[in-house]
Amino acid sequence: PWVADFRDPWFEEPPEAGTPPTVHWGSRILERRAVSAANRVVASTRQLHEQLAARYPEQPATKFTTILNGYDEADFTNLPELSRQNDAMTIVHAGMLNSEFRDPRPLFSALRQAADEGFIDLAKVRLRFIGAGEFGDSESVRLSIAANGLASAVAFTARMPYQAALTELAGADMLLLLQASADTVGLVPAKLYEYLRLQKPVLALVQPGASAELLAETEGGGWCVDPSDNAGLRDVLTEAYREWTADALSQRRAPLERLSRFERRALAGELAGIFNELVV
Known part of the structure; x- marks a missing residue:
């Protein structure tokens, strides 16, 4: 049997800016062939599952499932x-930044606003970005840091081995997720599951969708806010800072019993169950 697994969409509608028409056309054909030929189609979120099922209504609904x-x-x-x-509220992000949907500049602006309004002492805030890539070193990011008076608060660290990155994340007070665009609302990066398992509060700058739903389902794992909502982001940062000053921020964590179903041994069992169904 063939199980086709979609961790991300094969293509986007409308296509991502800069995608050559022939690439988009070819991707659509290849995805249709794959979905038609597969015995089962697995998606990484309910939203992607529903998107694929709706795109291919001629396929039986039972062909599609979610892991x-x-x-x-x-x-x-x-x-x-x-x-x-930590002696300063330390917020850490792991992974690449970009201007499209992983942009930290709204966070910088909201921190500045919260400080100007007397809610946060920037001398007691630290932001650390691990493996931010070229955009992290871009002029636009450097100018935003300077304009918001965060030069002493923001640090960038080169990419590091996975286990070393987990160790750095484990030392944070709060973990930052950046994934805010219309074409990512139906996706949940594996990083968010790792953040939650680290038993850290998560500040997720996302649009309403799959990641926000996951945080709500895991009860108490952190905050979701659209980065375009500057006032809302300021309020969330103020609340987190208030909890940090009260030595209570570490209590905002997802219960482990709510996370166990996301452990890969359990997920592998779900995949094994699909193969068992197909080979019987």
């Missing part, structure tokens, strides 16, 4: 625990 992204418990067994919060 979520998740985390590997073994990656977290030997991580150091943060015995106390």
Whole structure:
């Protein structure tokens, strides 16, 4: 049997800016062939599952199913625990930045506004970006940092091995997720599951969609806010800072019992169940 697994969409409608028409046309043909030939089609979110099923109504609805992204418990067994919060509220992001949907500049502006209104002391805030890539070193990002008075608060670190990155994330007070665009609302990056398993509060700058739903389902794992909502982001940062000053931010975490179904052994069991159905 053939199980076609979609962790991300094969193509987007409308196509991403700069996509050659022939590439978009070819991707549509290849996806249709794959979906038609597969015995089962697995998607990484309910939203992507529904999108694929709606795109191919001639296929039986039972062909499509969802197996979520998740985390590997073994990656977290030997991580150091943060015995106390940091001397400054430390927010860490792991992964590439870009101007399209992983843009930290709204965060910089909201921090500045919260500080100007007396809600946050910027001397007690640290932002760290691991493996931010070219956009992290771009002039537009550097200018935003300077304009918002965050030069001493923001630091960029080069890419590092996965386990070393997890160790750095484990030492944060709060973890930052940046994924805000219309074509990502139906996706949940594996990074978010790892953030939640690290037992850290998550600040997710996302549009309403799959990532926001996951945070709501896991009860208490953090905040979701659209980065275009400057006032809302300011208010969330103010609330997080208030909890940090009260030594209570670390209590905002997703219960482990709510996360166990995202462990990859459990998810592999779901995939095994599909193969068992197909070979019987």
